[in-house]
Amino acid sequence: MMKVVLFLLGAFIGLVGGAALLAYAYQAAGLYPPDDATIKFIARERGWLKEEE
Numbered sequence: 001m002m003k004v005v006l007f008l009l010g011a012f013i014g015l016v017g018g019a020a021l022l023a024y025a026y027q028a029a030g031l032y033p034p035d036d037a038t039i040k041f042i043a044r045e046r047g048w049l050k051e052e053e
Helices: 002-028 036-046
Strands: none
16 A cells, blocks of 8 residues: 555656656747737837727
């Protein structure tokens, strides 16, 4: 029973750690899509976004 619990704990830690490492690698490579604030900033700079007053 203890081996099963340790296996599940290790698998969980491995999956979370792997996902965090993958997310870091994507971010470091600049592959994440830009967030909404970045999109709005670019649109304002290019004159695509009309400011509402």
